Structure formats: structure tokens, C-alpha cells
Amino acid sequence: MPTLPLGRTLALVVLAALAAPLAEAQSAALRGFVTDASDGQPLVGATVLVVQVDEAGERLDEPRGAAADLDGLYVISRLTPGRYAVQASFIGYATQIDTLTLDAGVRGYDIALGLADATLGVAVVESERSTGGARVTAGVQSIDPADIELIPTPDVSGDLASYLTTTPGVVTTGDRGGQLFIRGGEPSQNLVLLDGMAVYQPFHVLGFYSAFPSDILAGADLYAGGYPARFGGQVSSVLDIQSRTGNKQQLAAQGSVAPFVSAAQVEGPLAKGAVSFLASGRVSVVEQGAARIVDQELPYDFGDLFGKVHASVTPTSQLSVTGLRTWDRGTIGEDFSDLDENLAPPQEVRYTNTAIGLRFLYLPSVAPLRAEILANVSELDSEQGERETPIRASAVGRLSFEANLTNYLGATDLNYGAFIRTNRLRSSLTSFDAETSEFYTEAGAYLEPEVRVGGLALQGGLRIHSFPNDGRTYLEPRAKFVLDVGPHQFSGAGGSYHQEVVGINDRRDVANVFTAWTRAPDLLDGNGETIEGVVSAWHAIGGYKVAPTSWFELVAEGYYKALDNVPVARWTSLPEFTTDLQPASGEVLGLDTRVEFRLRDVYAYLGYGLSSVTYEALPGALPSRYRDEVPEGETFAYRPPHDRRHQITALLSGTVGGFELSARWQFGSGLPYTRALGFDVFLNPGQPFSPFDEAGQPRVIYERPFDGRLPTFHRLDLSAERTFDLGAAALTVQGALINAYDRANLFYFDTFTLRRVDQLPIIPSVGVKVAFND
Amino acid sequence: MRVVLPRRLVGVLAGLAVLLSGVALLTACDESVDPTLGTPEVFTIWGALDPTSDRQALRVAAITNEIGASPAEIDAEVTATDLTSGASVAFRDSLVTFEDGATGYVFFADWTPLPGRTYRVDARRTADDATASAEIRVPEVVVPVVSLGLNTPSEVVYEVRAERVPRVRFGELALRVSGLQPMPADTVEVVVLPLDRVETFGVDWGRDVSFIETVREYLRAEGIPPRTVSLVDATYRLYVTNAEWEVPEGGFDIDEVSEPGTFSNVTGGFGFVGAGYWTGVSWVPALATQVRAGFIVQEDPAAQVFINEINIDGWVELYNPTLEPLSISGYGVEETSGKPPTVPFPVGTVVPARGFYVVDLGIEVDQGTQVFLLNPAGAAVGSLFVDESLGGEFEPVSYGSYPDGFTFVPSRGTPDIFRGGILPSREAPNQVDDKPWVINEVFTGGADDGWVEVVFNGLVPPTRLRVGTTGPGVWQGPMPSQSSGLFRLFRESASQLDLPLTGGQVFVMNQDPKSGVGRVVDARFYGPQAAGTSSGYLPDGLSGTWTSGLTPTRLAPNGGSPFASR
DSSP: OOOOOHHHHHHHHHHHHHHGGGGGTTSEEEEEEEEETTTOOBOTTOEEEEEEBOTTOOBOSOOEEEEOOTTSEEEEEEEOSEEEEEEEEOTTBBOEEEEEEEOSEEEEOOEEEOBOOGGGTOOBOOOSOOSSTTOEETTEEEEOHHHHHTSOOSSSSOBHHHHHTTSTTEEESOSBSOOEEETTOOGGGEEEEETTEEOSSOBOSBTTOBSOBGGGEEEEEEEOSSOOTTOOSOSSEEEEEEEOOOOSSSOEEEEEEOSSEEEEEEEEEEETTTEEEEEEEEEEOTTTTHHHHHTSOOOEEEEEEEEEEEEEEETTEEEEEEEEEEEEEEOOSOOOTTTOTTSOOOOOEEEEEEEEEEEEEEOOTTSSEEEEEEEEEEEEEEEEEOSSSEEEEEEEEEEEEEEEEEEEETTEEEEEEEEEEEEEEEEEOSTTSOOEEEEEEEEEEEEEEEEEETTEEEEEEEEEEEEGGGTEEEEEEEEEEEEEETTEEEEEEEEEEEESEEEEOOTTOTTOOOOEEEEOOEEEOTTSOEEEOOEEEEEEEEEEEEEEETTEEEEEEEEEEEEEEEEEEOOOSSOOOOOOEEEEEEEEEEEEEEEEEEETTEEEEEEEEEEEEEEEEOGGGSOHHHHTTSOTTOOEEEOOTTOOOEEEEEEEEEEETTEEEEEEEEEEOOOEEOOEEEEEEEOOTTSOOOTTTOOOEEEEEEOSTTOEEOOOEEEEEEEEEEEEEOSSEEEEEEEEEETTTOOOOEEEEETTTTEEEEOOOOEEEEEEEEEEOO | OOOOOHHHHHHHHHHHHHHHHHHHHHHTSOOOOOOOOOOSOOEEEEEEEOTTOSOEEEEEEEOBSSTTOOOSSOOOEEEEEETTTOOEEEOEEEEEEOTTSOEEEEEEESOOOOTTOEEEEEEEOTTTOOEEEEEEEOOOOOOOEEEEEEEOSSOEEEEEEESSOSEEEEEEEEEEEEOOTTOTTSEEEEEEEEEEEEEEESSOEEEEEEHHHHHHHHHHHHTOOTTSSEEEEEEEEEEEEOTTSOOOTTOOOHHHHTSTTTTOOEESEEEEEEEEEEEEEEEOOOHHHHHHHTOOOOSOTTTTOEEEEEETTSEEEEEOOSSSOEEOTTOEEESOOSSOOSSOOOTTOEEOTTOEEEEEOOOOOOTTOEEEEEOTTSOEEEEEEOOGGGTTSOOOSEEEESSTTOOOOSSTTSOOTTEEEEEOOTTSOOEESOOSEEEEEEEOOSSSOOEEEEEEOSSSOOSEEEEESSHHHHHHOOOOSEEETTEEEEEOBTTTBOOOTTOEEEEEEEEOTTTOOEEEEEEEEEOOOOTTOEEEEESSSTTSEEEEEEOOOTTSOSOOOTTOOO
């Protein structure tokens, strides 16, 4: 592994950053925030165009432009001082045009756009698409809350989790457990950030829900691979979520009731136009609601609390404080102890996420520079077993400080930053073990220049990530390009990734969702030598997008991931949580294709994911009776249990008679599983036998692991929703039919009992939401 | 209400139609899961042949396609075949309901495999003759010995040794104690060093037991306050296995050995059939050692010292049956008790372990003479009474215990069966002066089919004699079941005469036909014995040499060649 002294690298980054503003001294720059005039919220994706004009208003040059980012910030730099016409537009809002005189230096210009009103005759421009499942470029899918609302769920409000499961390349093992596998990666290899805070297990125990209801989101970017240098520490994906700010103009509230969750939300100004708050809470009512509808035990209890205060401190700085608390309790497997007293009932899993963070956004007046400072604390506590006497427990947490800066240098954006974190890991993996606790520190920096030349945008990147405690430093190159040629767009991304903290989860048992977090364990390689089990990966993505008409868009993206040192559980005939791990390498190949149609009020989306995940492991991971089949010194290949070869999602939504109708159909080819050859009983030969007294343990005689395929999965979900205007309030009524044709989709197959556990059956639901000033 | 555009409605409906037709197509998809694939292996067998037990048991499980649904009957015939003789034993099946409610088939046979022999165990499915088999070599039976290794102020180490054992898998130190709550009056066994892994492979095996540290640790771990329980004796047990019951590389990793086919000697099936037996050695630690380990001892520390012999010349022999030297500094042997000894033993006087100490009292010894071992305060910690009831017939030169250190009074007022006139044996093991009956041959079959042959060695045959294995045992032992000339045969029985294969000690007791007074006249350690052989005098009687590996010849002169057929 190449290593560089951390101090020297940081010094280089800082020098590069300091040199950049010098070039700006003689030019002008325009920047500001684009917000919604009615509630002060940023208008993400709003377009600001400037063009130099003479005194008579005649155009002197080609227009230059920028899109507002998640903060609503736009920056247009390297302008010749002079007189400029400025146009700000966003779909659904009245376009605003103004004329400004720019001197050398940075000029701040905030824009508040009002809603379009046809009666006023204000021009309404068609912005580029700001929503839709096809907004994918170089591995990044931009998710708008409006996209989430299109997905039928048994709830009036949408949830990010439901949306993610419609995305090609995202695999879940079922509708319970909250485990997402993104383009071949493991759940613990996904980095989930909310306003820059890590949220370790953001998905609730019931698969429709995450900690992120669409009502609190400003947007999210799903980096399914090839993510840029500012992200690191996880090798599969990054889900970068921005929460929205509360209403800065007036108090607003909403509450909803549905068979799965009930929710309440309130927001409003603390100082009108400057400081706002947003608070949201949800609690599950599954046991009281949905379980009765399906007449089936659904032992799940979860909920989340979210709060955010956002302040525009000065015209050039913003401060926000975000807090999140989630809790989950559920028993994933089924109790088969009635069949055989030797089979223990499944153990309850509980986990809570806690995160609180501060974000400070600062725009220095001397240069077109954006500085973001993040300080946050997050923790995940998980345990399994009875509440008073858990059989195992694990916790992971971190205190993080991070600075991200962007210098806007005309056609070049120079992104760079540094971070330092201290992490704590705690675990107690059996009821006999004392708890182990470990602190460690990580620090690093990145440099990420982005250059735009004509239709080509090139982004390079270099990340240095260091773990001083054990002297490990990773140098990770990253790259990305986007080339627009007429209606065609070509893109690519790639890079190197490492993961120091791994989540150990026994994938042999789908129902066991308990994850233990630990530093990369030492593993034995094929020669019996101890190796540092730091998971590493290389990603490569190549994409093509075409939008030949305004109503059709197609995106196809091929990807490749090479994984190394993935810890996999050694297979044994007595399924139980094990920390006996073997290193595996992995190869993920796939093609995600999305097609989108927009015909007036009808939106249709078709996604197809083709994927192949292969792990190569040492023979030690195999049951010993199959080890001899592997030639000496070689590895064996297998398909891990999240290798879903084909995946189709079809989404159709439209408005009919005031009702918003949505239908989603999902299909997934069968997941690998291990079949049984037969059953017998096991008595431990490690001690003297006592045949008359020793019952022994029922034992499954397995075939070679993961040689079988479970049945295909498919499901149709339907929803209809209508909102009634009641003056000060709006009443939304939603009806949904989940698993409309009552497909018996397999959740897992219990090889011990030969009993199948199915996912949720058909669930009709009705939900009601009342919103005030929403 | 908005006007619905027919075109939009048509679009939505058309889309839904396409979607649902696709759905209809795919709903026909197979929802089922592959059944169990099946395997050619028929049975899984677990268990071990035990050459010290008269009952063998094997757990046999049919390899099924469904768990938790054991068939009401198992289609299996289980046999064990001696590969040397070809003799075969059939096992019977038994559906056992275990403590946790689970059920399983255990096949058992009232039979003892012979040490040194190799057997093949077959489990045959009668429907198609598919068979799971295992070959098992049965180890020789070995008994460990114990000795004192280290005796320092802080620790007492006992050395347990066994010679010529193929493999020792486990050892455990068990103590019989009394005073434990909630039933302090009961004597119970506690294992203070459970399944102490002593995996060894080789000819000679040894284990050093740090007694004081081990016991203290146990009492602390169990929360037993010191000085609240008393010790009866200590036993170190070994589990000896055949060499094939090999410890896998990396030990018995449960994840590894639970894998079907791993650690298996069964062909045509799974599981493992080994051969092994428990063997052990018991001893009573010195009272001083017991106190140091944390036991309560209410007797005098020298109470284990035994007045073993008194001679007409006025000397008295003390005997220490323990493994440790016992101090008798300040003690004394006198004819009266209640006052401190007039001639106390000097400082530093010890009775060596399993050794003797002789004190010359210069007293006149006669029927009715009684001597006491006095502690420094004058309390009697032991005594020897020259029993008048034995007078009249002869005038012994010495009076004492035979064998050394034994004493047992069957009932109040009756003489001690281990005491009487003996040959003078100053500082040497005692011998009776008259041995009318001699233990001539011992055979241990394992399945309650052992026997003891006694030969008459005297002039006038008494009418009654018994054979037993311990003090009370010999008193309650059986009468002879057969006789032939000078030979008497005593058959093993579970209730009266237990002859474990691992060996032991047998006694023969001569009983006076008139008074019923008994006296042990011969004692013999035997075993463990090689398969199918006996131990005995060759030639018969005291003129011979005690020899093992004899061809059993009950009620007939010894002398068959070793290892000839029975």
C-alpha cells in the first residue's frame, strides 16, 4: 500500500488552495442563494444565467450560468467587470430578470423566486428535469423528494427506503431487516450521510422505511460506485442526504395516520426570514395496525425523531444544527421451536441511531470560495437477545470534524478538504464475553479539481486517508468525466477505496440482521499468513444517457467493482453468529438501464438491472468436506446470497380525476441459497459420549454453499391519493394495496425445518394526512 | 372537479394493462423451493465402545429428508463384529426421550468388548442393505497411580501417572465432600477440575495436580466459605481412548467437527465411533493438606496415623496410609489416655508416606493390652486393642492389621475383621500367620461374569468363607457358588462382588463356624486385565508366582498358556 506522510500531503493541499484566489484578484464573481420566496427554502437546481450587456441592454457575450446546489447556492466566477443581465429560473416559479453592475471582486446577490402564476403573465421556463429516476450520471443518482412520492407505499408520505428499492442495482433480501446491497456491496459497506453526519444503520427493520421520510428531505445523491474523493471509508456506495430547512415565513404542521406508521411534523420561523426549525417524528403502529390487517404476527416496533434549526447568520454564512434519533426492535426469523425443541426461537434485534451535527456554510467576501465546516457525533447501538440479557451487543460511534472548500475558478472548481475523526467501537459478541472497547483516530485530506471544457467536465481526485493508531495510510485516486454531445451524454467514474471498519454479519442466515462492527480483523491468507483484513475495492463505471425528445430518456450504465479482503463467515453445519472469518475477493459486474417517459401527467419508468456478483474465497471458508475439491493453493468461486441476476422495476403514475395514481411492479430473479442434502444429529466427539443422556443437536447436511437459487420475487404495489383543500388545512387521503396479487414471495427458507418464511402478503391500507400551511 | 382527459386516462389504463399482463405472465412463476436433495449416506452413528462397561450404547440416527420428524421406527440393524474371532453381537434399539424432550434412537448391547481387539460396527438398513460401518480398535485398560510430587508450605502437588495408554483425552479431579448446603449431612461428589483437557498421545501419561490451589480456586468460584465442608477423598479420573480418537489439528473446534464427514470414521454414513473408558485413582490427602486447601477437619492432624502392629517384645508400629509424611512431633504412644504423653516424640518426628515408624515402649503385651496414640494434649487420636476373643487357640508374637492400615468392625462387640495375630514384621507390611485360604485366580469379564477362585491352603477346612472387595464388602460378600476339590469359586454379582475391569483389591475372609467371627486372611490387588485372560498363582497356591495373562481355568489348576482360547 503506497503511503505518504500525512503532514506533507496536507501542506500541499493547503498551498494549492491558497494560490487559487490570487488569480481571482482582477475578475468579478457573482454568487448568492436562490430561495423560495414563500418559505425561504433553497431551490435546489434553480438556474442562474448571466450575460454581459451594454448600456442599451444589448448582449455582448455568451451567457454563463450555474445551478443552485443543495443550499441554493450558485456561484459564477471569472467574469469581466461590467454590466450584466441576470436571469434566475426554476420550474414552477416565475423567472426573475435583473441587471447588475459587477466590479472586480465578489458580489453577493440572493434571489427569492415566487411561484408562477399564469394570471400575472410572468414567464415560466422549463428547467432541465429536476425529478425522475433517470437522473443518473457517472454512478450518481440524484433523488428528489418528488420522486419518492411516486412510489406506492402503505403510508401517506413517502420514504427514501421505498424509493431505493426501485433502483436498479439495489438489492434487498426481503421486506424485513433493513439491509440494502448496492451494486454487489454489503450493507455495512454503504456510507450514509445526513447533512454530513454518518448514520450507520439508517434503514428500519421493516423494509418500507428508513430514517428519512420524504417530508424532511431536500434531496439525496446515491453514489452507487465511483464516488469522488471527498467520500471515503466505505467501499460500496455513498448515500449523501440533505435535509430541508424549515419554513422561514410561517408556522406549518402536518400529521398522518396509516397502518404502519403515524407521523407528525412541525416547522416554522424562529426569526422570520432568518432562522427556522423543522421537527419530525414517526412511530410504528405495525403491531396495532398492519398485523391485524394481515392477521399475522409482525413483531416490529420502530420510529424516528428528526430536528433541524437553520439560520442565515449573515448574508454570507449559514448555520444549521441537525439531530436524528432512530430506534428499531424486531424479530426477523420465525419461531420453529414448536417443530423441534432443539430449535431455539429467533432472537430479537434492537438498534438505535443517534446523531447530532453542526454545519456552517461560509462564503468569504474576498474570493469566490465556498467553505463548509461540519462537526458531528453519531452512534449506532445494536443488540440481540432479550433486553435484560442480550446475547450479543455492538456499538460504533464517531466524533467528526470536517472542512470542505470549493474555489470557483471560472471553468474550474477546485474542491478540497480535510477531516479528523475519533471513533469508538464496542462489542460483546457472546453472553460470556466481556465487552471490548476500542478507540481509534482517522484523519485525511482530499483534492478534487473539476474542469469544464465545452461539453466535457473532468473531475480528478486524490484522497489520503490515514489511521495513525496502526500506521496505515491509504492513497486513493479517483476520476470522473461527463461528456455532453447534443442529446447524448457519456460519463465515467472510478477510483480506489478502502474500509477500515467492517460490519460482520452472518450472511448464511438471512434472518440474522445483527451486525457487529469491528476494526478490520486479521485474517489468514492461503499460505496461513496473517493479513490485515482491510477491505479494498476498485470501481469503474461507464454510462450513456440520451434524451432525444422531451418525453423520453434512456440511461444505461455499466459497472465493475473488484473487491478484496471481504470478510465472509466460514460455513459450518451449526448456523450461528460467528466471528470466524475468511478473506474473500469479489467481482461485481453489472448493467443498469433506465427508461423514462413523461406524457403530460403520466410518468412511466422502467428500470432493469443485470448483475453478477462472484466471491472468491479460500477453501477454509468451505465446509471441510468440500475443501478437498479445491486444488491446492487455489480459491473457489461462489455467488453470495445477494447476487440477484435480473431485476426489473416498472413504475407508472398519473393523475386521474384529481387522484394521483401509482403502480409499481418489481421483479427479481432468485437469490442464491444453500440447499440441504439431508438431516441427522450431531453429538460432540470432543468429549466422552453419553448416548442415553445426550440429545445432540439436529444437523443439516448441506450441499456446497449457495449452489441453489430461491424462487423469483415479484410484486405489484398500487396507490391512489387525493388531496382536499379545506382552506387553512389540506386533507390527503391515500389508499394503497401492497403486494396486490398476493404473491407468496419467499423471504427466507429455513433449511432446518424445510419451512419457508414469506414476505408480507397482500396489504390494503388507508392513510390520512392533515397539513396546515404546507 | 377537474375534467378528466380521456387521452390521459387511456394512457394510464394502457400502461396498467401492459403492467398487469406482464404480472399475469409472471405470477405463474414457480414459488416453490427445491426439496432436500438427498444423500447416499444412510446412518449417522455416534458413540464409543467401552472395555470397562458391560453395556455398550451407540446413538444411531437415520439420515432423513426432514428434520424434527423422526420415524416412529428406525429401519436399522446394528451389530458389532470382532474382527479377530468373527464373533458378532447384535444391538437392540431403544427410542430414548431425552431430558429436553427430544427423542432419538440408542442401540445397546449388554456386552463388553475385549481390550486390544478390533471391532466393526455396522448399521444396516434392512430395506436395501445400505450400511454405515466403522472399525474401532479397543484400547488396553490401564489404571493410573498417584504419588506425592511436591510438598511445600504453599502447595501440595500430586502426580498422577498412567503407563502404556494409547491416548488420554480428559482428566478430572473429583472430591467427595460433606457439609455442602443444602444437605450438609450427605456425602456428594464435586468435580473441581472438570474435563481438564489433557490431550496426550503416547505410551506414558502424567499429570501434576496442584491440590491446594485447585481446591481454593474451586471453593472461591463456587462461593463456598472456607472451613465449611469436609473432604472424604479425592479421585483423579482419566478418559482413555484408542489412538484413532485423534484430536484434530487445532483441537475440537465445534464449527469444524460438526461438519458432516469431518472427524468421522463411518463409511456409508456420518458420525464417529471411538473406544474409550474412564479410569482413575483415589486417595485421601493428609489432614494438614486438607486444612490448607480450605476444608474443615475436626480430627487431630495425626488421626490418619494408624497403630498397625504391637509386638510381644513391647514395640508398637505406626503406619501412615497417606501419600504424605505425617508429623507426630510431641505425640506419644502410651497405655493410657487423658494426660499428655510422658515420652513425647521429639521434634521432627514423621511417619513417612505409606511407611512405618516403630516406637519401643518396653511394655508387657498380652490379650487385652490397649495402646493409644496421644496428641500433645493427651487426647487419643488412635488406639489398638489386643482382642481377648482371639485368645486360646494360639499365642501370637505380634498383633495388628492385615492388610496394613485396614480396620472394620462389622457390629458393636464383634472383633475387627482385619485385625488379629500376625507374623512379626517390624517396619514392614504385615502378614497373617495362618492363611487357610489363598486367592488363587481372578478373572474380570466386564459383563458381571467375573469370578474369584480361592484355593485351600490349610489343614482343617473351615466351613464358611467369603470374598469381597472392601471392608464392608468382604463382610457382605457372597458365599462360594461352586467348589471342586480344594477350589472354591465366587461369582461376580452387582450387589455383592463387583470386579471392575479396571482392577481393584479382593479379600478372602475366613469365618469361624461356631462364633461367626470373621478374619481377612488374604488380600490381592488385581487388574486391569488383558482381554480374555486372568491373573493368578502359577503354579497354584502360595508356592507359585502371581502372574497375569493366564488362560482362565476356574475350579482347575492354573497353568494354561497365556492367550489360549477360554
